Amino acid sequence: MTKVNPPIAMLAELTHRCPLSCPYCSNPLELARQETEIDTETWCDVFRQAADLGVLQLHLSGGEPASRRDLVPLVEAARNAGLYTNLITSGIGLTEKRLQALDEVGLDHVQLSLQGTDPAMADEIGGYRGGFARKMQVAEWIGEIGFPLTLNVVLHRRNLHQLPRAIEMAQEMGARRIEVATVQFHGWALKNRETLMPTKDQAREATRLVAEARAKLKGQMVIDYVPADYHEDLPKRCMGGWGSTGLNITPDGLVLPCHAAQTIPHLTFDRVTERPLAEIWHEGSAFNAYRGTDWMQEPCRSCDRREIDFGGCRCQAMALVGDPAATDPVCVKSPHHGVLQQSAETYSAQDDAPLVYRGFSETPRKVRSS
Ligand code: SF4
Ligand code: FES
Numbered sequence: 001m002t003k004v005n006p007p008i009a010m011l012a013e014l015t016h017r018c019p020l021s022c023p024y025c026s027n028p029l030e031l032a033r034q035e036t037e038i039d040t041e042t043w044c045d046v047f048r049q050a051a052d053l054g055v056l057q058l059h060l061s062g063g064e065p066a067s068r069r070d071l072v073p074l075v076e077a078a079r080n081a082g083l084y085t086n087l088i089t090s091g092i093g094l095t096e097k098r099l100q101a102l103d104e105v106g107l108d109h110v111q112l113s114l115q116g117t118d119p120a121m122a123d124e125i126g127g128y129r130g131g132f133a134r135k136m137q138v139a140e141w142i143g144e145i146g147f148p149l150t151l152n153v154v155l156h157r158r159n160l161h162q163l164p165r166a167i168e169m170a171q172e173m174g175a176r177r178i179e180v181a182t183v184q185f186h187g188w189a190l191k192n193r194e195t196l197m198p199t200k201d202q203a204r205e206a207t208r209l210v211a212e213a214r215a216k217l218k219g220q221m222v223i224d225y226v227p228a229d230y231h232e233d234l235p236k237r238c239m240g241g242w243g244s245t246g247l248n249i250t251p252d253g254l255v256l257p258c259h260a261a262q263t264i265p266h267l268t269f270d271r272v273t274e275r276p277l278a279e280i281w282h283e284g285s286a287f288n289a290y291r292g293t294d295w296m297q298e299p300c301r302s303c304d305r306r307e308i309d310f311g312g313c314r315c316q317a318m319a320l321v322g323d324p325a326a327t328d329p330v331c332v333k334s335p336h337h338g339v340l341q342q343s344a345e346t347y348s349a350q351d352d353a354p355l356v357y358r359g360f361s362e363t364p365r366k367v368r369s370s
Contacts (some may be wrong), residue, residue: 002260003240003283004291006054009246011061011259012043014074016251018063019092021127022115023198024154024189025358027063028262032251033360040070042273044077046249049277051081058083059111063251066093076105084108088152091138092131099138103145104299110142117165125159127357139173150177155206156196157348163206167213168222180210181226186315191356197347201314202227230344233337234305235312235328242290242314247281254282257287260315264289264324290314295325299333 016031016263039184047058058078065071066089078085086109087102110145112135122132142149155163161181170178182203183189183196193281198206208362210225217223229236239258254269255277261267267289270280281287289295293306300311311317312328320329321336329336 005244006247007050007247008055008280009057009059010050010055011059011246011248012046013061013063013248013250013259014065014068014071016063016360018066018069018090019067019128020090020131021357022125022154023127023192023355023357024156024183026184026186026189026259027358028250028260029187029326030262031063031360036252037068038251038253038273040073040077042253043074044081046253046277047074047078047081047083047273049272051083053278053281056084057085057086059088061088064090064093066091066098072098072101073104075107079106079108086111086150089113089138090126090131091135092128094138094141096141099141099145099147103147107147110147111148111152111356112139112142112173114151114153114166114169116159117162117169119263121159125355127355131134141274142173149173149175150179151175152179152181154183155198155200156182156183157198158196160198160202160206163209167209167217167223171217175221175222177222178196179224179226180206181224182206182228184226184229184316186263188356188358190319192353193347194350195353195355197344197350198228199348200231202348203231228344229316229330230340232268232330233332235309235316235330237334238313238316238328241292241310243281243287244291244310247287255284255286255357257290258308258315261286263315264318290324297325299331300327303333345357 015037016027018032065087075085085107087107088111090113115125119132123129151173153166167178184196185193207227210223214223243257248259249272250256253272255272256269267286269286270284296306296311300306312330314324317326317328318324320340327334329340331337
């Protein structure tokens with residue numbers, strides 16, 4: 001039986017509403033509509049339950065969390081519960097006054113997303129004209145107020161050449177950390193694999209640039225890096241291991257072991273309005289489905305990395321192999337690894353297709369990508 005420690009972090013998806021429509025959005029294909037969102041009082045109770053359970057860090061995310069009118073009281077409630085609060089935002093919807101109010105109630109940290117390093121790229125990828133200019137204004141206010149800042153840049157074939165400038169921008173903004181994340185192909189991103197899949201050369205160059213920048217900026221800025229895993233040989237330790245360090249709450253109150261867990265069809269999820277959070281964490285069937293190593297098949301079962309990467313990402317195994325208990329095909333020991341690498345080569349060699357922008361509707365908007 002796997003020993004269950006308390007979670008360290010909780011991601012609260014306050015809403016799925018978002019002014020941007022990024023073609024790699026990691027939210028589920030079926031978004032929670034505004035009328036199903038849990039209310040202020042319920043979120044406040046969830047924050048207190050999370051703190052009692054042992055959660056230390058609360059990541060307030062979306063969609064765009066600034067789309068929630070009660071963002072300030074929510075942050076206040078989380079701080080009163082003793083949680084470290086991090087706002088994950090595109091910046092759209094934040095005014096100087098609102099940021100000051102967030103500062104007054106104790107918001108600890110801001111994570112600002114970057115879709116590109118110039119208006120043309122950023123506005124095209126985010127599908128929001130004028131978004132880059134507004135984001136730069138918000139970055140200035142964040143600096144003036146003095147929030148600790150992480151810049152999060154999502155990279156793919158269209159914008160990987162902008163990585164050096166993104167690192168420079170993080171320095172100019174006074175960020176303490178930059179998260180360089182290559183697009184992970186789950187959910188909506190799968191609709192844009194042909195256009196967004198980096199080439200192997202781009203992936204290698206990004207890894208080289210990150211290593212170089214880490215050495216140069218040691219002691220000044222931390223660089224987190226999520227490589228283009230279709231081109232890798234070892235999988236990532238997704239979520240730090242299933243049900244081991246973190247949990248996600250959807251806008252309508254479902255408690256998930258990871259943001260993409262709803263893509264695993266046989267799992268059932270508890271709702272925080274119907275069952276105490278601690279009970280869901282310890283006893284929920286979805287959390288226990290892939291905890292520890294007992295569920296593993298070969299080659300993971302007998303592999304000496306099984307408690308290092310926990311077999312990679314369950315949702316990726318589901319998406320690519322149709323079996324969430326399979327070895328993540330990113331692993332060189334997976335029988336599907338060769339097919340995955342070949343598919344990465346094939347996708348990355350495709351001509352740019354029109355981007356399929358994220359929308360609430362399953363009939364997505366297509367806009368020419370050049
Ligand atoms: Fe990780 Fe499984 Fe690959 Fe071993 S076989 S490295 S545990 S994914
Ligand atoms: Fe679900 Fe990796 S995204 S386990």
